[in-house]
Amino acid sequence: MPELPEVETIRTAIEPLIRGERLIEIELRDRTIIRGDAEAFRSSVMNTRVTDVTRRGKHLLLLLETGRGIALHLRMTGSLLLKEPERPNRVRAVLSFANGTRLFFSDMRRLGTITPVESIEDYICRLGPEPLGDEFTxxxxxxxxxxxxxxxxxxxxxxxxxxxxxxxxxxxxxxxxxxxxxxxxxxxxxxxxxxxxxxxxxxxxxxxxxxxxxxxxxxxxxxxxxxxxxxxxxxxxxxxxxxxxxxxxxxxxxxxxxxxxxxxxxxxxxxxxx
Ligand SMILES: [Zn+2]
Known part of the structure; x- marks a missing residue:
């Protein structure tokens, strides 16, 4: 199960590839991955630029130029891959960016989620302290x-x-x-x-x-x-x-x-x- 070190490793790998890039397509192969209205989510984030890629606990957070964000949670078996995996039937969503980067959200047990977030601060405020942060004393x-x-x-x-x-x-x-x-x-x-x-x-x-x-x-x-x-x-x-x-x-x-x-x-x- 991806925990903080796994999510931080993923963040470090994808941040230089998508930071500053425009999200041009979201292919939803399994709409249940979206928390909320999938079509409203697509229209609200399409053609917006990713201004930062951060993490809080096990949550991977894409900050958008609109001030909104996208929170990805991999749960038990989720992965974010840069190429179509060997088992394409596990891919639930594909995020495509203007520079050609594609992120395949692969998830065998289908418990992972993509959550549209109005305010990142509101989304993460319910979490306990970040173990690698200065506040963790x-x-x-x-x-x-x-x-x-x-x-x-x-x-x-x-x-x-x-x-x-x-x-x-x-x-x-x-x-x-x-x-x-x-x-x-x-x-x-x-x-x-x-x-x-x-x-x-x-x-x-x-x-x-x-x-x-x-x-x-x-x-x-x-x-x-x-x-x-x-x-x-x-x-x-x-x-x-x-x-x-x-x-x-x-x-x-x-x-x-x-x-x-x-x-x-x-x-x-x-x-x-x-
Ligand atoms: Zn012992």
Whole structure:
């Protein structure tokens, strides 16, 4: 599933190709990809210039010269590709630009969305802090988590609490912080919050350097695979030995999502209960 590092990798790849370019055609092969009226969307954005390509959490944002925007969310299996993929039946939309660049929104499970946005600020204001932004400090993270008496793993996946982290990077960050995924979010001590904040940044930055993780369908716009999954220590590693202590990586379910962790390195403190 594309998380912050994967979306940031896509943004970095397409930004120089479409920034300043005019959107000249939107081919909708599956109209359900559009949130709202598909025809109204087409007419409102056709022949407008893209002034910037940004990201917030897992949302890729195309800012238009009209002040409006287009928000793309890849959800579970979405990809943005520069060439028609080998399985064209997975392509749900094609965005064409005046310089010849074409973006194929490929999406096996068809959960991804394209949302017309009147105001980017209004669209992103409901999201939690950006983990790679200056505002993401231990104090801010402590403030975000303090209101939630839920497992810290579940809190990290809630985009209203912190934006951009999904299942695999939450597992990696909790391992790096030495924190059990069931630790109550509102029971973390200052020192634990500090380590978790550092771990989240480190894990996400490392994954961006590797151009994301291609566990399943994720690919870069040029079709290549990211390599961040090669650096994973617990995510998707159930049954493998812990790289730190050799104990067997375990998996438990937290709110219907699997959590991989090392039972030896990531202790649940005796005074922690959810
Ligand atoms: Zn271990």
């Amino acid at each position: 231990p104090d801010r993270l402590a403030c975000c988590l303090a209101k939630h008496r839920i497992p810290v793993k579940a809190a990290l996946l809630d985009q209203h609490i912190v934006a951009g982290i999904g299942n695999m990077y939450a597992d990696e960050a909790l391992f790096e912080a030495g924190m059990h995924p069931l630790t109550p979010a509102n029971a973390l001590r200052d020192e634990q919050i500090f380590h978790l904040c550092q771990a989240i940044r480190a894990v996400l930055e490392r994954a961006i350097t590797c151009q994301g993780a291609s566990i399943n369908t994720y690919a870069l716009p040029n079709g290549e695979r990211g390599t961040a999954h090669d650096t994973f220590r617990v995510a998707h590693k159930q049954g493998a030995p812990c790289p730190e202590c050799g104990a067997t990586i375990a998996r438990l379910m937290i709110r219907k999502r699997g959590a991989c962790y090392c039972p030896s390195c990531q202790h649940l403190r005796n005074d922690s209960t959810v």
